[in-house]
Amino acid sequence: MDSPLLVFGQFAVTPLQALAAGGGLIVLLLLVLVLAALRTGQARAAETAAVLARSEAMERHLAGLMQVQSEMTGRMQTMSEIFGSRTSHLARLVNERLDSTSQRVGQALQETRAKTDEGLSKLHERLAVIDRAQSTMTSLSSEIVSLQSILANKQTRGAFGQGRMEAIIADGLAPNSYSFQTTLSNNSRPDCLVLMPNGAPSLVIDAKFPLESWQRLGMADSPETLRAAQTQFRGDIGVHVKAIAEKYLIAGETQDTAFMFVPSESIFADIHEHFPDVVQKAARARVVIVSPALLMLSVQVIQALLRDVRMREQAHLIQGEVRELLADLGRLDERVNKLQTHFNQASRDIGDILTSTGKINKRGERIDAMDFEEQPRLAGE
Numbered sequence: 069m070d071s072p073l074l075v076f077g078q079f080a081v082t083p084l085q086a087l088a089a090g091g092g093l094i095v096l097l098l099l100v101l102v103l104a105a106l107r108t109g110q111a112r113a114a115e116t117a118a119v120l121a122r123s124e125a126m127e128r129h130l131a132g133l134m135q136v137q138s139e140m141t142g143r144m145q146t147m148s149e150i151f152g153s154r155t156s157h158l159a160r161l162v163n164e165r166l167d168s169t170s171q172r173v174g175q176a177l178q179e180t181r182a183k184t185d186e187g188l189s190k191l192h193e194r195l196a197v198i199d200r201a202q203s204t205m206t207s208l209s210s211e212i213v214s215l216q217s218i219l220a221n222k223q224t225r226g227a228f229g230q231g232r233m234e235a236i237i238a239d240g241l242a243p244n245s246y247s248f249q250t251t252l253s254n255n256s257r258p259d260c261l262v263l264m265p266n267g268a269p270s271l272v273i274d275a276k277f278p279l280e281s282w283q284r285l286g287m288a289d290s291p292e293t294l295r296a297a298q299t300q301f302r303g304d305i306g307v308h309v310k311a312i313a314e315k316y317l318i319a320g321e322t323q324d325t326a327f328m329f330v331p332s333e334s335i336f337a338d339i340h341e342h343f344p345d346v347v348q349k350a351a352r353a354r355v356v357i358v359s360p361a362l363l364m365l366s367v368q369v370i371q372a373l374l375r376d377v378r379m380r381e382q383a384h385l386i387q388g389e390v391r392e393l394l395a396d397l398g399r400l401d402e403r404v405n406k407l408q409t410h411f412n413q414a415s416r417d418i419g420d421i422l423t424s425t426g427k428i429n430k431r432g433e434r435i436d437a438m439d440f441e442e443q444p445r446l447a448g449e
Contacts, residue, residue, distance in 0.1 A: 130429075130432050133428055140418075144414070151411065173390065187372075187379075191368070195368070198361065198365050202361060232329075234248060237260055240367035241367055245263050246261065246262050246263060252316070252318060254318060258273065258315075259275040259276070260272070262370060269320060269323050270322050271322070271323045271325075271370075272327070273329055273363070274316065274328050281297070298343075301346075305346050309349065312328060312355050325355070325356060327366070328350065328355050329358055333361060335359075337359075
């Protein structure tokens with residue numbers, strides 16, 4: 069036993085020393101194993117405690133989420149009730165406003181229609197009067213009225229034609245629709261200016277007529293004298309038509325057509341019957357020869373145009389109100405669409421919240437179902 073088992077340089081290891089060293093090594097290994105087991109148990113105990121703490125925190129968090137969910141549900145119910153009451157109130161206000169607006173528009177349309185019917189009836193009456201007047205033109209065309217007794221000089225004849233024209237104009241048009249002896253931009257003064265609607269150029273009416281030349285036609289006692297009188301009449305009419313076209317047809321200020329007033333229906337009929345070339349020449353110069361009946365008819369047409377302009381102005385007002393109503397309806401539709409978008413977004417948010425709470429409940433159930441007890445280990449692990 070004392071004989072050396074191993075020799076390391078100057079040191080000799082006996083069997084007893086070797087046994088003692090092996091026993092110490094075994095004891096040391098046992099101590100290491102025991103310490104490792106203790107550390108493993110402590111780690112598992114700490115892990116178990118941490119899991120239990122996390123489970124308790126999760127349960128508290130779930131309880132808080134459930135409380136928040138219940139509060140959110142109550143708030144959404146309150147919001148739904150508020151939105152429902154406000155929507156019904158808004159619908160009632162919209163219906164009341166639509167009813168009031170429809171009533172006003174209907175009343176305005178009825179009043180406009182009544183005024184239109186009244187104006188048309190008056191126009192038909194005036195046209196009937198004009199038709200009756202025109203029916204007598206055939207019989208009057210066969211007569212030549214001599215104005216020698218009342219028209220002794222040129223000044224008197226001019227005043228007579230001017231007076232008849234002014235009487236017809238004043239009887240048929242409103243005072244603010246015409247003017248007499250108004251100076252134009254070229255310093256000429258027509259007998260009458262009829263003011264057209266919508267700022268259009270004015271219509272010129274000239275009441276002068278070469279009655280001397282016409283009277284020579286009636287006094288002609290031979291074919292030669294008649295031909296000379298006809299030539300003189302054509303020349304005088306041409307000079308007068310040219311003067312009207314040059315002095316009274318101003319671009320942008322007056323109409324491109326002017327009226328030459330003839331104060332007698334019989335003279336007007338004879339001119340159209342025996343001097344068609346004079347009428348055509350005047351028409352080419354944009355001068356229209358009119359009789360008292362035609363001037364009255366023209367005045368009636370202008371009066372109808374003015375009345376139509378006033379009616380259109382009222383129609384524009386009604387159209388403006390209707391456009392405002394449509395704009396209000398458009399804004400209301402836009403706001404209702406925005407409100408519906410908010411409702412849809414709130415519904416989606418509630419669905420997302422319910423989905424999240426469902427997932428949390430499922431995770432809590434899975435956590436609650438887990439087994440955290442320590443499993444038995446085999447010996448030597």
